[in-house]
Amino acid sequence: MTTLDAPRSPQRRTRGRTNTELYAWLFMRISGILLVVLVLGHLFIMNILDGGVQRINFGFVAGRWASPFWQVWDLLMLWLAMVHGTNGLRTVINDYTRRDATRMWLKMALYTASALVIALGTLVIFTFDPTIS
């Protein structure tokens, strides 16, 4: 279990320190700005401009992914949102777990599930076949 130092106490663990958390922090902001455009655009187009789920079926998806523009849009959105969300949940797990073992297992489950979903989504976008039956 990790213990918190009193504020302004001298820093421990000077060896082996990396900037991983800084890059994670920066990534959340950069991907966040991109996701504002990608996700809010996606929600607005799908739920309002295109008439919502009532209009969705296989043919709708086929028509959309016929265009490389929407393929790239969806692929970018998938990757950014998944990594952004995975890092967010990593923070939540770090905040609330008390035992090292619990924290480790929850994070392994998170990373495994995320990797599978990213791989599946990517595969589907790249191998989509509109003539499948």
Add this chain to the structure above:
Amino acid sequence: MSTGTTSRAGAPGRLAGTLYRGREGMWSWVMHRITGVLTFFFLFAHVLDTALVRVSPQSYDSVIATYKNPLVNLLELGLVGAVLFHALNGLRIIAVDFWKRGPRLQRQLLWAIVAVWVVVMVPGAFFMLKHSVEQVFGS
């Protein structure tokens, strides 16, 4: 400045230590977490259901058909509201982190994004729920 959590919480016995500092700063953080986690879990389901287009048009269409009812429509509206809050508050966090005057204006920034949220959600809810309302109450 140490204002103590007990005085804010009001009931020292029960809530002592469960509130951080309260007010806009803490509650926006709480909402950011809740909306973020909810959206992330939805994303898993959304990638999985869309992946059915790789199985067959029939399996995709049959799962999508289970979404075409007023209850799921209401859940969709909730999702849009959660994502919109998360997006706007994310921009507020970026402003607090990178804009010189951001930290001092964090409270006003929150009320500004809440106002934007309401202004977007009112017409948004109208257009998103239109079909369901017509379905339930007859058109």
